[in-house]
Amino acid sequence: xxxxxxxxxxxxxxxxxxxxxxxxxxxxxxxxxAAAPATSxxxxxxxxxxGQLQVTxxxxxxxxxxxxxxxxxxxxxxxSLTRFSLPRLDRVGGDLEVxxxxxxxxxxxxxxxxxxxxxxxxxxxxxxxxxxxxxxLERVDGDLILSDNxxxxxxxxxxxxxVLGGSLVVDGNAQLEMLNIGIHLEGIGGSLQVTNNxxxxxxxxxxxxTRIGM
Numbered sequence: 001x002x003x004x005x006x007x008x009x010x011x012x013x014x015x016x017x018x019x020x021x022x023x024x025x026x027x028x029x030x031x032x033x034a035a036a037p038a039t040s041x042x043x044x045x046x047x048x049x050x051g052q053l054q055v056t057x058x059x060x061x062x063x064x065x066x067x068x069x070x071x072x073x074x075x076x077x078x079x080s081l082t083r084f085s086l087p088r089l090d091r092v093g094g095d096l097e098v099x100x101x102x103x104x105x106x107x108x109x110x111x112x113x114x115x116x117x118x119x120x121x122x123x124x125x126x127x128x129x130x131x132x133x134x135x136x137l138e139r140v141d142g143d144l145i146l147s148d149n150x151x152x153x154x155x156x157x158x159x160x161x162x163v164l165g166g167s168l169v170v171d172g173n174a175q176l177e178m179l180n181i182g183i184h185l186e187g188i189g190g191s192l193q194v195t196n197n198x199x200x201x202x203x204x205x206x207x208x209x210t211r212i213g214m
C-alpha cells in the first residue's frame with residue numbers, strides 16, 4: 001500500500017490507489033476518489049473534504065475516517081465494505097448516499113450529523129440488518145429514502161429533526177418489521193410514502209406531524 005506519512009493537506013483531488021494510509025492528512029480541498037483498484041483508505045486525522053467522498057471500488061474493504069467533520073457529499077456504492085461509519089461527521093454539503101453494498105452489516109449511524117444540504121439515500125444494502133438514523137440531525141434540505149434493503153428488520157431514529165425539506169420514502173424493505181422515526185417531525189416538504197414493506201408490524205412514528213407537501 002501507499003504510506004503517505006508526511007502528507008498534511010491536498011489542495012485538489014485525492015485519488016486512492018490500492019491500500020492508502022495517510023496518518024497526518026487533515027484536509028482535502030477537492031474530492032476523495034476511491035474507485036478501482038482501491039482496497040483501503042485510512043486517514044485518522046482527516047477533518048474536512050471540500051468536495052465529494054466517493055467510495056466505489058468493488059474491492060475496497062476498509063474506510064477509516066474517525067474524525068471527519070465536514071464533507072461536500074458522500075457516495076459509497078458497490079463496495080465490499082462490511083462496516084461504514086463516520087462517527088464525528090457534522091455537516092454534509094450535498095447528498096449522502098450509501099447503496100448497493102452487498103456485504104455491509106454494521107455502522108451507518110452518522111450519530112453526530114446535524115446538517116445535510118442535499119438528500120439521503122440508503123438503498124439496496126441487502127445485508128444490513130438495522131438502521132439507527134441521525135440522533136442529532138437538525139436539517140435535511142432534500143429527500144430521505146430507504147428502499148430495497150432486504151435484510152433490514154428495524155429502522156429507528158430521526159429523533160431531533162423538526163422539518164424534512166423533501167420527501168420521506170420507506171419502500172420495498174422486504175423484512176422490515178419495526179419503523180420508529182421522526183418523533184419530533186412536524187413538517188415534510190414533499191410526500192410521505194411508506195409502501196411495499198410486507199412484514200411491517202409496528203409503526204411508531206410521526207406523533208406531531210401536521211404538514212405534508214408544504
